[in-house]
Amino acid sequence: MKARRGSGGSRASAGSSGRFSLRAVALALLLACAAPAAFAQATLLDSARSAVRSGEYSVALGALRAVPRGDSAWYAAQRLMARTLLLTGKYDDAERVARAATAQPGGAGVLTTLGEVLRDRGRLAEAESAWVRASREAPDSLVALTHIGELYAGRGDQDGARRIFDHFIDVYNTRHDALTSEELAAVAVACHYLGRDNPQLFKDALKAYDEAIAKDEDNLDARIALGELFTEKYNGPDAQTTLEAVLEINPSHPRALVAAAARADADNAGGTDSLVAHALAVNPEYLPARLALARQLLDLERFDDAQREADRALRTDPASRKALAVLASIAFVRGDTPEYATLRARNAALNPRDGAFLAEVSEAVSRVRRYAEAAELARQAITADPKYWLAYSRLGMNLLRRGDIAAGKRMLDSAFAGDPFDARVKNTLDLLDTFANYDTTATAHATVMIEKDESALLSVYVGTLVDSAFATFAKRYAYVPPERLRIEVYRSHADFSVRTVGVVGLAASGVSFGTTLAFDSPAAADIGAFNWGSTVWHEVAHTFTLGLTGNRVPRWFSEGLSVYEEHKARAGWGASPSFGWLDAFRLGKLVPASRLNDGFMRPAYPQQVPYSYLQAAMVCELIAAEWGEPALVQMLREYADGKNTEQVFASVLKSSLRQFDQRFDAHVRQHFGVALAALADSLPADVQRLSPDALVALSRSKPGNLRVQLAAGVLLARAGRTGDAVSALERARALFPEFSDADGPLPLLAQLYESMGRIPDAIAVRRAQVLGGEADLDGQLQLVRLALLAHDTATVIETLDRTMYVNPMALDRHQMLAAFAAARGDWAIAVRERRALVAMTPVDLAGAWYDLAWAEYKSGARASAKRSVLRALEEAPNFRSAQELLLTLVEAAP
């Protein structure tokens, strides 16, 4: 995947507020006073509830412990205490408190909570027993019943679960007004479950949650469950609003934090790791958080770490099917087949018809880009539980990624029939309905699908580019994909995003699923946002690195090789060193080379993703330079054998990860030594107020300070001191020659050279600018203009050609390039550009066809020339020049 410039994750701040707590002080005062009256106990309980609500758990526990046994509020206090202890991971204490309360004659009200504690430790039989008793005796019997229903469902006894949950419909219809908030939430849970048979009940679940919240806005569990439901249906905005409201009230609610992390993950937003970390800080044994962390580590391909986290989760709850599923995912991804089989059998003992288990493994396998296996696992999930609609969705999406559009659509249709509220399914089906608006063409190695409005123009470039990339990589990697490539080009970025992840908002411009690839078309983004040509090259490179390794290449290496290939394909393509990147290196804000997956998957700041692309490419370039390019290919082969990065580095590079990190660090310091030193010094605060003479003096006195040279260059140019400005900017350029950003020295230096009549110097600087900015259309056009002034035809042609891969939608540039190429006798480019002009259906279409025919004739393609001239005359039968060419072609024919 190629990230958009400036893309990347962001970290959400969900830490504790650190606010001064009036409630804590008030409670302390209450506890300090002798408070014998019932009023005081009720106040204590209310205050404790309030403290729990806001996440001040220790304060709450202190208040609850102060409620004396025998007080009317004591049972309620014990129930709340057990729940609070459970929330914070003090399971033994929670069990002890709950058992003590339930042992009392009036303790039935704590039975449900006792069951919850036991369930979270995997003691399901004991939990069931507590809930069964609660369902007969406890005021919260409906809550206990939902737990029993969930327990049945978790065992695969869907009929038993359905019988229990069906009861809730009657409860709702007959006792609606009398139901408490907690009971309404229980009804919602039941409706949510019953949605698998009747998806309209998902709407009833939503309604019941809304009613539960309306009845008691402090029912955070109901709010969180509602947020989880929204996330499950990929309704990110509503999920976010709901969960942010909860975290505003209680920023330390573990379930809310994990739910918010899941929402962020579903929306491809950043911040998931800090949310999960916070949840674990509150409750180190909170199983969903521990598993979320394990999944994150699995995404990072840090299998040992992921295993450790999932093992810990399973120790907390040995009956957790989710923990088993995560462990099974790890085993599957690592290729540990026996372990996977063991875990699967262990899960089957808990639930022989568990679609969720297989769907979880399918998702994990899909996230490491092994889509065929993911599809197969999803298929198995459907077999296990034919009403587990998410599995149909997973299967459909993975089939689409494999390029099997018809089968994928069939699965998504099934998923939609079973659950029409899954936004990813709905979006994707809507997108598939638009495929009729696309043209499909065939190249030597690919089938290319482009929206009809722009297919004629883009086809002129895409096919050649893809086939050229294919030939290059097939040779370099000694590998040929087993099937033709399927290339999809989307004019709408939203469509591309839906094709890739099912929802809008993806910050990337291309994706390779293997032999199925999708891109933004140049029209999908603002001009200058990306270079679509290098994006195509990048993604096709993924096809080879994924294919050669059986999709086992780690993300960082695949991305690094793709950028490496961009750099090799054409000078100026691919990420280039920027001021920000180098400064991040200087400040130690780049991840070590051996941990580059973190930079892609868990960026610590928004720019870390684009910085990681460049860094990964530089790692590949270093390896190619010092170990030879075949080492890169050998590394891929070893990844294909199932080795991890540490093993691959040891085997191929004869280097530990630590040694390599040191080598890479030294390499960057050596290559950018001058620039790094030039970045170290700051800019004087008063530089803006300095006189031109003082600026000149400052600039001369600090020749090694990049910031000073840049500022002096800009300010002196503004003051009309062109010569002095040029001197400062030349020094800046010498300090960091690769610095080609828009706010770097090159654009201004070129302007100044031009104003001084130093056209060759201006050309040289603009050329450097263009080579440092693959999507810098403005810089490219400036270079063309200067080259025209200098009658530098070669530069005009080379640069105009370069512009087409940023934005080919400009008639005048095609005309100019065609004319210059023809004048130089470069008929291949002339023909291509004349084809582009025809594709743009200019008003003078006959003229465009004639010009194409002429270029084809000159290039020796007489058959094509004849067809084109016929097209010209078809438009304008009396077009004299075209008639003459036709006669030439016909009369000279053998």
Next chain:
Amino acid sequence: MRFVRVLAIIAACGTAPAATGAQTRVLVVSGLGGDAAYSRQFAELAGRLAGAAHDRFGVPDSLIQWFGEDATRSDAHYRGQSTRVNVEAALAQMASRALPGDRMVLVLIGHGAGSDSDTRLSIPGPDLTVADFRRLLEPFGTRPVAVLALMSASGDAVATLSAPNRVVITATRTSYERNEVRFPSLFVKALAEDGADIDKDGRVSLLEAYRYAARETKRSYDDTQRLQTEHAQLDDNGDGRASETPTGRDEGALARRFYLDGAGRAAQTTGDATLAKLYDEQRSLEDQVEALRLSKATVSDAQYYAELERVLVALARTSREIRQREGIK
């Protein structure tokens, strides 16, 4: 324009329009700019169009009248302010002098406003609405008339101005498209410069000018990645319903034959019997090309292009013979 010279020579050799003596009258009405930039823009467009009518299409100066925002201008065809009184008088005078077969071209340039039959051009003093123009054009009867409403918010004018033997072109689709329009300058460019002669016959019909301007308008929005806020349209079959993409067969058939310099392509006549026969052959081959084009969807590609090649080669050879016989290089 590559073939203007060729046609001029043909005309000099004795060819003549079918409706001999038929003339084209051009009335250009440019409205108030509202600010200096628009005033300058409207005047420039109007002057350019009036100049092109004379310089490129040979319309006599006496048959071109331009009324605009200013009381006086030194431009050759400027006749005074575009007040209601002046415009009404000019149209009445033109109608009274028009002979059967004469053509009338009314061009409205400026800011449009209103809707339906109240669609109006902002001019000095009371505005003129399209209902007014409908009334003012009635005296032209069945003579060919073209109304070029090159103004914003002009889309509703079609229903009011549509009539048999009349081309109506508006710069917008509805009265709601009120932003500044790019279509007018591109339409004028099509008539005033080379580039719009799509069929390469050396002349630019109203349909060709329309297609050029409509396509270039779309391209100008596409190139800058902006939403297109104007959609020109054309009606010439008198049904009051315009098309943005006239085919030239039903919608566009009249505009296809409507040239500022007279009737459609002349049926060349000559005293040279061989040349006359060649012209007949040429016309016959052109008809065959057109028939083939119409049948394109019904035959295979290979069959179509084989037949097209046969006819086009014959046409090219005939055209070459004509040129050789006429001594044209």
